[in-house]
Amino acid sequence: MAGRAEVAKDARELVELATTEEGVGELLRRGLDWLTRVVPFDLATLFLLKGGRLEAVAARGPLANTRVRQHVLELADFPSLKHALESRRARAFTEEDHAHGDGDPFDGVLDLPAGHSCMVVPLCAGERAYGVLTLDRAECVAYPPPVVDLVEVYGQMLATAIQSAEQRANFERLHRQDHEHAKLLESQLGGDSEGILETSLSQAMRDLAMRARQVAETDTPVLILGETGTGKERLARAIHRWSARADQPFVTINCAAIPAGLLESELFGHVKGAFTGATRDRAGRFQMANGGTLLLDEVGELPVELQAKLLRALQEKAFEPVGSDKTVRADVRILAATHVELQQAIANKRFREDLYYRLSVFPLRLPPLRERREDLPQLCAFLLEEQARRTGRRGMRVTPDGLERLAAYDWPGNLRELANALERATILTKRPELGRESFDLPTRGSAPAPAEVAAPAAGAGEPAPKTGSVATLAAVQREHILRVLGLTRGRVYGPGGAAALLGLKPSTLQSRMKKLGIARLEQFVVDEV
Helix, strand or coil, rough: CCCCCHHHHHHHHHHHHHHHCCCCCHHHHHHHHHHHHCCCCCEEEEEEEECCCCEEEECCCCCCCCCCCEEEEEHHHHHHHHHHHCCCCCEECCHHHHHHHHCCCCCCCCCCCCCCCEEEEEEEECCCEHHHHEEEEEHHHHCCCHHHHHHHHHHHHHHHHHHHHHHHHHHHHHHHHHHHHHHHHHHHHHHHHHHHCCCCCCCHHHHHHHHHHHHHHHHCEEEEEECCCCCCHHHHHHHHHHHCCCCEEEEEEEECCHHHHHHHHHHCCEECCCCCCCCCCCHHHHHCCCCEEEEECCCECHHHHHHHHHHHHHHHHHEECCCCCEEEECCEEEEEECCHHHHHHHHHCCCHHHHHHHHHCEEEEEEHHHHHHHHHHHHHHHHHHHHHHHHHHCEEEEEEEHEEEEEEEECHHHHHHHHHHHHHHHHHCCEEECHHHHHCCCCEECCCCCCCCCCCCCCCCCCCCCCCCCCCHHHHHHHHHHHHHHCCCCCCCCCCCCCHHCCCHHHHHHHHHHHCCCCCHHHHHCCCC
16 A cells, blocks of 8 residues: 555646646546555545536446446435535445445445445545545455545545646636637737738739748748838738637737836746736746747837847747746747838847847838838728727728829828828718818828829929020929829829829839929919910
8 A cells, every 4th residue: 555655646646637638537537546556445436526416427446337437426315425525524434334324325336245344535625525535345344544544635635636627627718718809809900911911902012921921831030121000010910810820829019118127027027026016926928929929019129138038038939037047938939020220220239130130030021001002992991991890980981082182192101190091081071981181191291182283384383494504304304294293183193194194103203203302282383274
């Protein structure tokens, strides 16, 4: 028979088993196997309490059979079992106890000899009574008190392991619910970013989507570059949803939005007492993203003193929470995004070169909105639908002249600025149609507004070159563009627009207009000729 040292070893193994995915059933079966080292028996049966009934869930020993494993006891019919649960004390029974008490629990199921002995061990932990363990012997040898005490301790350990397994199962259920809820919120926040990327009219965007899909299938780090507001987080979410980690967490941290003193704790977590206000252990974003994807947004703003610790976490997939000397491991796929020119930051000693090469294994650069104006109709529809899910105002659309007004602006804030302009327009416009008058865009960064643009009249706008003088090439180009804009009444895009008449890409024409100083609205006057 096993001593207390072996019982202690069993206890550790039971606790470890309770933290695995084996489940309560396997835990009970393994528990009965270990019981053979603790006490002799011909039948060991585990009953779990369900309502007012004790239902057999596992049995071991020579007398174990199908009828035993399907046996059910009404607790009200066995006061001795009820008393064991209430007192939380194990008790050895003899045939005489059964004859003068509530009978043998296995009457009609087993043909046990007269005078056999048995033991009932309550399985209780915390405030819960989980069931009982019964041990039966065919011999008429009563279990001695030391053995009863030892098995009582074993029963407490088994009940504690059952409690841990049940709590783990509840935690996993809640985790799945939270995960499904998080996926729903992510879908609402991120929208159909994948569809927008892959159905773009811009060849550059379609090429970008194809490359993003290819790298999504790997765990390779991706560095997403682009101006502010170009949709770097949307692209990161799309990469996550295209990856094998799609069912795992997608966690973001904005390295520019969190004070430097708190950023290390946000990334790697902290232990209780690590600093003033650390009243409990707290997991960081790396631990939250374990098994999934972590987006380091605005990574170019990461303080230099934290870059070495981040580099180690990326290389070794290990780190220490603030205030702890215990190494924590996390399996995380890293995406990083920034609008900062990291090469310049490296030259200025603001960014580690080794960290840059660790992050930029597969760089993706998002083009600004001014280089993909052909996507404006689709982007407007997408953003309006996204806003409708949040505001409830559905059915809004941008009219053709509204789109022309939007296309005439350079969008320095890119998609974020477009989303703000659309939301502002839906608030101010009572009709579902958003026309030219719905958009009050700033003059700075604007190309000519179509209805307000024409060639300059004599004596207004750009003065003609003096007779006998030789005009510069820039002056000739400027005058020609102005005249074409006059013919198209300021329309730059589409068939019959100035860009088409000049044989230029709209983005090229916009760039040239800026260079020649004809991008401001007030530089144009209406030509009625």
